[in-house]
Amino acid sequence: MSALAPYDVSAFNTAATSENKIHDDDVARRFGFTGALVPGVEVYAYMARMPVARWGRAWLERGGAECRFVKPVYDGNIARVSAEEANGVLNMRVDSGGVLCATGHAILVDAAPAPAFDSLPLGVLPAERPKASESNLAPGLSLGLAPVTIDRAALQQYLADIREQDGLYLRENLVHPGQILRLCNAALVQSVVLGPWIHVGSRLRNYSAARVGQELTLRNRITSNGVSKGHAIVEFDALAVADGQQVVAQITHTAIWRPRHVAEAA
Numbered sequence: 001m002s003a004l005a006p007y008d009v010s011a012f013n014t015a016a017t018s019e020n021k022i023h024d025d026d027v028a029r030r031f032g033f034t035g036a037l038v039p040g041v042e043v044y045a046y047m048a049r050m051p052v053a054r055w056g057r058a059w060l061e062r063g064g065a066e067c068r069f070v071k072p073v074y075d076g077n078i079a080r081v082s083a084e085e086a087n088g089v090l091n092m093r094v095d096s097g098g099v100l101c102a103t104g105h106a107i108l109v110d111a112a113p114a115p116a117f118d119s120l121p122l123g124v125l126p127a128e129r130p131k132a133s134e135s136n137l138a139p140g141l142s143l144g145l146a147p148v149t150i151d152r153a154a155l156q157q158y159l160a161d162i163r164e165q166d167g168l169y170l171r172e173n174l175v176h177p178g179q180i181l182r183l184c185n186a187a188l189v190q191s192v193v194l195g196p197w198i199h200v201g202s203r204l205r206n207y208s209a210a211r212v213g214q215e216l217t218l219r220n221r222i223t224s225n226g227v228s229k230g231h232a233i234v235e236f237d238a239l240a241v242a243d244g245q246q247v248v249a250q251i252t253h254t255a256i257w258r259p260r261h262v263a264e265a266a
Contacts, residue, residue, distance in 0.1 A: 013075035022196040040199035045178025050083040051106035060209040067104035068201040114207035114247035120219040132192040143187035175210035184253040214242040230260030
């Protein structure tokens with residue numbers, strides 16, 4: 001077992017002005033948190049530094065990862081990402097404020113054909129977003145997403161927001177893996193009107209590195225929507241696709257779309 005040098009990052013709440021008020025101090029405190037939560041997709045972005053440090057660009061092209069967010073990372077706090085490799089698996093954790101906040105692992109696998117880009121449907125954006133419900137987040141449905149093109153300025157801003165110092169992305173004009181995972185969150189919020197909600201985990205398999213200037217879409221299908229410990233939880237499978245046909249990543253994304261506190265107040 002070998003350990004990588006730990007990585008400390010000053011966490012930044014990129015969603016302070018978003019529609020999701022779990023990233024607002026006052027609302028988050030009403031849910032029992034200390035303050036606004038840093039988005040899980042950004043915590044994943046912090047974690048992604050480790051497999052890239054270990055395997056470089058190859059991990060963006062044929063790596064895999066799974067992450068679970070167990071406690072919040074708060075804006076302005078130091079998040080320490082640590083990793084140990086054993087038997088080819090990079091086991092990772094994020095600690096902040098003396099608390100374990102996230103766990104995960106990453107691997108590098110042999111190159112393999114990507115799934116067919118059209119093996120999942122392309123959702124259609126609603127003319128008017130409905131309020132999130134069991135019926136419009138039902139298994140079998142697909143979420144819409146307006147195509148996204150990340151230019152160099154957007155990449156630079158994102159790297160600054162997540163405090164990323166690795167020069168790989170700007171040097172080779174590569175979209176950061178955190179920006180790929182963000183597509184899943186965007187599909188949720190563009191398809192339905194949500195109250196405060198929480199991203200709790202994702203599983204990913206990379207097939208190619210997305211490049212600056214490519215048009216990114218998300219083909220997807222909801223696989224489950226149930227209740228656990230009072231939380232309504234939705235899970236969907238997705239393919240991040242560049243320029244219509246190039247599969248960048250296969251993702252399973254999980255979120256609490258209606259926290260227990262909201263359900264109890266209804």
